[in-house]
Amino acid sequence: VSTPEPGQAKRPLPVVTPRSHAFWHGGADGHLHIGQCQQCGFYSHPPLPYCPRCHADGVTAVPVSGVGSVYSFTIERYTWLPDLPAPYVVAEVELVEQDGLRLLTTIVDCNPDDVTIGMRVAVSFIRQSDVFFPVFRPLHRDGQS
Numbered sequence: 502v503s504t505p506e507p508g509q510a511k512r513p514l515p516v517v518t519p520r521s522h523a524f525w526h527g528g529a530d531g532h533l534h535i536g537q538c539q540q541c542g543f544y545s546h547p548p549l550p551y552c553p554r555c556h557a558d559g560v561t562a563v564p565v566s567g568v569g570s571v572y573s574f575t576i577e578r579y580t581w582l583p584d585l586p587a588p589y590v591v592a593e594v595e596l597v598e599q600d601g602l603r604l605l606t607t608i609v610d611c612n613p614d615d616v617t618i619g620m621r622v623a624v625s626f627i628r629q630s631d632v633f634f635p636v637f638r639p640l641h642r643d644g645q646s
C-alpha cells in the first residue's frame with residue numbers, strides 16, 4: 502500500500518455504498534475483494550445484490566488472488582484532472598479467478614508505452630483518505646511483482 506506524495510496523482514474518491522464497501526476498503530488487509538455467489542461460486546463485478554448466473558441472493562465479497570492480465574487498455578494523454586497528470590493507462594484487467602471477470606483500473610510502475618494486451622499484472626493499492634484504490638503493476642515471469 503502506498504500513499505500519494507504531494508504532487509503525485511490523486512484520484513477522485515468513489516461514492517462508497519454498502520455493496521461496494523469491501524471493494525474500496527478491502528485493500529486495508531492487502532487483498533482485492535470481489536463478490537462471489539455463495540450458492541454456485543460465480544464471481545461478479547461490479548457488486549450486484551444477486552448472482553447473475555444462478556440468481557441466488559447470497560453474494561459475499563471474498564479475497565481473491567489479485568493476479569490477472571490486461572484485457573484492453575487505452576493511454577490517456579490529456580490531463581483531465583489537475584491532480585491526475587497524463588499520460589496514464591486506463592485498463593480493463595481480467596482476473597485469473599474466472600473468464601470475463603474484469604475490472605476497470607490503472608496500470609502503475611510501468612511506462613504506459615510498455616503496456617500490452619495479455620500482460621500479466623498483480624494488484625497493488627493506493628490509499629487516499631480511507632479508500633484503497635486497486636491498481637495493477639506488471640507481474641514478471643518469476644512471479645514477483
Ligand SMILES: [Zn+2]
Nearest residue numbers: 538541552555
Ligand atoms: Zn450463483
